[in-house]
Amino acid sequence: xxxxxxxxxxxxxxxxxxxxxxxxxxxxxxxxxxxxxxxxxxxxxxxxxxxxxxxxxxxxxxxxxxxxxxxxxxxxxxxxxxxxxxxxxxxxxxxxxxxxxxxxxxxxxxxxxxxxxxxxxxxxxxxxxxxxxxxxxxxxxxxxxxxxxxxxxxxxxxxxxxxxxxxxxxxxxxxxxxxxxxxxxxxxxxxxxxxxxxxxxxxxxxxxxxxxxxxxxxxxxxxxxxxxxxxxxxxxxxxxxxxxxxxxxxxxxxxxxxxxxxxxxxxxxxxxxxxxxxxxxxxxxxxxxxxxxxxxxxxxxxxxxxxxxxxxxxxxxxxxxxxxxxxxxxxxxxxxxxxxxxxxxxxxxxxxxxxxxxxxxxxxxxxxxxxxxxxxxxxxxxxxxxxxxxxxxxxxxxxxxxxxxxxxxxxxxxxxxxxxxxxxxxxxxxxxxxxxxxxxxxxxxxxxxxxxxxxxxxxxxxxxxxxxxxxxxxxxxxxxxxxxxxxxxxxxxxxxxxxxxxxxxxxxxxxxxxxxxxxxxxxxxxxxxxxxxxxxxxxxxxxxxxxxxxxxxxxxxxxxxxxxxxxxxxx
Amino acid sequence: xxxxxxxxxxxxxxxxxxxxxxxxxxxxxxxxxxxxxxxxxxxxxxxxxxxxxxxxxxxxxxxxxxxxxxxxxxxxxxxxxxxxxxxxxxxxxxxxxxxxxxxxxxxxxxxxxxxxxxxxxxxxxxxxxxxxxxxxxxxxxxxxxxxxxxxxxxxxxxxxxxxxxxxxxxxxxxxx
Ligand code: SF4
Ligand code: SF4
Ligand code: SF4
Ligand code: SF4
Ligand code: FES
Numbered sequence: 001x002x003x004x005x006x007x008x009x010x011x012x013x014x015x016x017x018x019x020x021x022x023x024x025x026x027x028x029x030x031x032x033x034x035x036x037x038x039x040x041x042x043x044x045x046x047x048x049x050x051x052x053x054x055x056x057x058x059x060x061x062x063x064x065x066x067x068x069x070x071x072x073x074x075x076x077x078x079x080x081x082x083x084x085x086x087x088x089x090x091x092x093x094x095x096x097x098x099x100x101x102x103x104x105x106x107x108x109x110x111x112x113x114x115x116x117x118x119x120x121x122x123x124x125x126x127x128x129x130x131x132x133x134x135x136x137x138x139x140x141x142x143x144x145x146x147x148x149x150x151x152x153x154x155x156x157x158x159x160x161x162x163x164x165x166x167x168x169x170x171x172x173x174x175x176x177x178x179x180x181x182x183x184x185x186x187x188x189x190x191x192x193x194x195x196x197x198x199x200x201x202x203x204x205x206x207x208x209x210x211x212x213x214x215x216x217x218x219x220x221x222x223x224x225x226x227x228x229x230x231x232x233x234x235x236x237x238x239x240x241x242x243x244x245x246x247x248x249x250x251x252x253x254x255x256x257x258x259x260x261x262x263x264x265x266x267x268x269x270x271x272x273x274x275x276x277x278x279x280x281x282x283x284x285x286x287x288x289x290x291x292x293x294x295x296x297x298x299x300x301x302x303x304x305x306x307x308x309x310x311x312x313x314x315x316x317x318x319x320x321x322x323x324x325x326x327x328x329x330x331x332x333x334x335x336x337x338x339x340x341x342x343x344x345x346x347x348x349x350x351x352x353x354x355x356x357x358x359x360x361x362x363x364x365x366x367x368x369x370x371x372x373x374x375x376x377x378x379x380x381x382x383x384x385x386x387x388x389x390x391x392x393x394x395x396x397x398x399x400x401x402x403x404x405x406x407x408x409x410x411x412x413x414x415x416x417x418x419x420x421x422x423x424x425x426x427x428x429x430x431x432x433x434x435x436x437x438x439x440x441x442x443x444x445x446x447x448x449x450x451x452x453x454x455x456x457x458x459x460x461x462x463x464x465x466x467x468x469x470x471x472x473x474x475x476x477x478x479x480x481x482x483x484x485x486x487x488x489x490x491x492x493x494x495x496x497x498x499x500x501x502x503x504x505x506x507x508x509x510x511x512x513x514x515x516x517x518x519x520x521x522x523x524x525x526x527x528x529x530x531x532x533x534x535x536x537x538x539x540x541x542x543x544x545x546x547x548x549x550x551x552x553x554x555x556x557x558x559x560x561x562x563x564x565x566x567x568x569x570x571x
Numbered sequence: 572x573x574x575x576x577x578x579x580x581x582x583x584x585x586x587x588x589x590x591x592x593x594x595x596x597x598x599x600x601x602x603x604x605x606x607x608x609x610x611x612x613x614x615x616x617x618x619x620x621x622x623x624x625x626x627x628x629x630x631x632x633x634x635x636x637x638x639x640x641x642x643x644x645x646x647x648x649x650x651x652x653x654x655x656x657x658x659x660x661x662x663x664x665x666x667x668x669x670x671x672x673x674x675x676x677x678x679x680x681x682x683x684x685x686x687x688x689x690x691x692x693x694x695x696x697x698x699x700x701x702x703x704x705x706x707x708x709x710x711x712x713x714x715x716x717x718x719x720x721x722x723x724x725x726x727x728x729x730x731x732x733x734x735x736x737x738x739x740x741x742x743x744x745x746x747x
């Protein structure tokens with residue numbers, strides 16, 4: 001929330017740890033403390049979910065200005081604020097809102113003792129699982145225990161045994177001994193994805209989290225509960241025991257599973273991706289992403305990945321080096337003129353790659369340029385029915401009016417022998433209805449893929465490209481937001497980032513060379529296309545910028561905004 | 572604050588080194604004579620004979636993995652030693668203990684555990700960091716091999732060197 005947006009009327013003065021700050025009326029105490037750089041430890045509070053106030057970790061000392069009797073003037077301190085009367089008992093900072101003149105102490109003896117007490121209670125039955133717990137290293141129980149805990153246990157009795165290693169869904173394992181009963185997972189499932197499967201049963205120290213006996217946690221957003229679980233009670237089967245979190249490098253990127261373009265963090269170590277999790281962007285995906293998109297990275301590990309450029313000799317492909325492959329592709333493609341040549345690009349390409357395809361098309365002058373349409377099932381949350389992540393980019397950069405509409409006529413003209421050469425980038429044509437007969441009748445088929453497929457098998461020149469986490473670039477999502485894709489790992493073997501391949505092809509065809517890095521491509525593109533005017537690759541930033549108005553809205557964000565306006569959540 | 576160390580004043584005899592050289596020669600000659608007269612042994616037929624019995628308790632030799640009193644491998648593959656190891660000698664790939672295994676409740680164990688003994692500097696950090704008391708520096712110091720591969724100790728070799736250690740950690744007892 002930006003304070004300057006509100007008029008002076010709506011601001012209140014709050015004292016946090018002896019400093020006065022102004023925050024909008026209705027701000028939660030915990031958020032006010034955050035703005036004053038006084039982080040209040042918490043478990044159950046999550047800004048995107050309602051606040052049941054059940055963990056008591058956020059207890060702070062609170063005080064109010066006295067209510068003067070009629071005619072009496074309040075006593076003022078040196079700053080002109082009314083003197084605060086401190087309350088003898090603590091309050092939770094997560095569910096209470098501030099009022100004018102309120103005082104909050106996060107570091108007083110009372111607040112510290114409260115935290116220490118809550119930590120001690122939480123650890124009474126907690127197992128000594130850190131060495132085998134995937135959460136270790138990013139566990140708030142570990143962190144707060146070091147910061148606010150006692151360092152040793154006074155508990156001599158036997159710990160309560162609870163269910164461990166329980167399959168509660170196809171992708172998630174539950175360990176009840178580690179659960180701190182914060183109910184974040186319960187609220188997420190109920191409030192955000194309308195799948196109320198979780199609940200607490202039993203009482204006191206025997207309370208456990210469980211799923212409905214006849215149901216499983218299997219909605220397509222289930223893995224978000226693993227992210228918001230502050231401890232290692234919910235762990236992902238996919239990530240389970242694969243890598244300790246402190247070894248991973250985190251790269252801010254995008255999911256390219258559909259046109260939503262959810263912001264992500266990709267965790268990798270030594271050239272291998274281990275997990276992908278959502279990154280908060282309140283204009284795109286809130287703080288969530290779907291499970292399907294999360295698992296997308298596995299396609300990069302496909303054993304059929306193409307790793308070397310190849311040229312077809314007779315019936316067989318042989319591997320060649322890049323200059324030879326590019327030279328051959330350029331020589332073959334330039335033999336054909338106008339109507340004889342077609343280019344089929346992809347809605348999975350970045351704007352930069354599409355732009356280089358466009359300049360290539362300007363030199364080669366093909367009869368048609370199109371991309372492949374990729375319709376799928378969407379839902380009422382984030383997942384979009386357009387499974388191409390950058391159709392809007394293709395519309396703007398490659399001037400595709402109606403994606404996929406020309407594929408039929410391309411096929412027809414191949415059969416009629418009017419089209420003799422085809423450049424295919426990132427698509428398997430057999431998968432889009434082309435027949436092997438049609439492709440084999442071409443005199444020249446140049447294609448670029450990341451995974452071996454029938455089209456690559458029929459191609460005269462095969463150029464191995466990079467997967468979405470192996471390259472940089474920008475994309476425009478369904479709501480018209482320009483966002484940046486980042487490189488987490490290197491493409492395998494000799495394969496290259498697609499913009500480099502296209503740039504080399506351009507150079508081999510037209511001889512021009514004004515580009516040394518990806519940012520130059522964007523700059524060139526920004527000088528040609530009005531939609532990118534004034535932007536550069538770095539100016540897109542981590543959260544992206546709106547460049548188009550597509551008229552689309554995100555159902556999940558709309559519901560979130562409604563809950564914010566009702567005061568249910570902070571947002 | 573700087574500490575000023577005074578240079579010692581040397582006598583003329585000390586300055587010309589000659590007396591010191593003579594002193595050294597006398598000791599060497601003394602040993603030689605005593606060995607020739609078979610009065611004393613100052614060398615050892617290494618490697619047939621070894622000095623091992625005299626190694627101090629705190630001696631740090633090759634790091635090795637140990638099993639517990641039930642022959643359970645103690646290491647749970649937490650990878651803390653891999654993290655702490657200064658020369659990055661340790662490589663671990665964890666795996667899940669399959670259902671039905673006697674120690675299924677431990678959940679996790681190393682599938683691969685390699686220590687590259689060309690890299691290891693015998694610092695003992697791995698032993699110190701291990702939360703499960705699973706890795707110890709043993710008294711083996713003569714680690715040889717004719718190829719780089721041979722110098723990598725795998726899980727089997729590590730348990731061979733390490734053997735069994737009882738007690739220490741009892742968190743995986745019947746209460747768990
Ligand atoms: S939840 Fe946190 S404190 Fe508990 S075992 Fe896992 S890492 Fe350790
Ligand atoms: S499983 Fe995690 S998120 Fe759910 S209640 Fe327990 S600690 Fe909270
Ligand atoms: S002794 Fe030191 S160098 Fe050798 S494996 Fe252990 S931590 Fe690494
Ligand atoms: S620190 Fe101990 S338990 Fe952890 S991986 Fe190393 S040897 Fe195994
Ligand atoms: S964060 Fe306030 S009670 Fe849990």
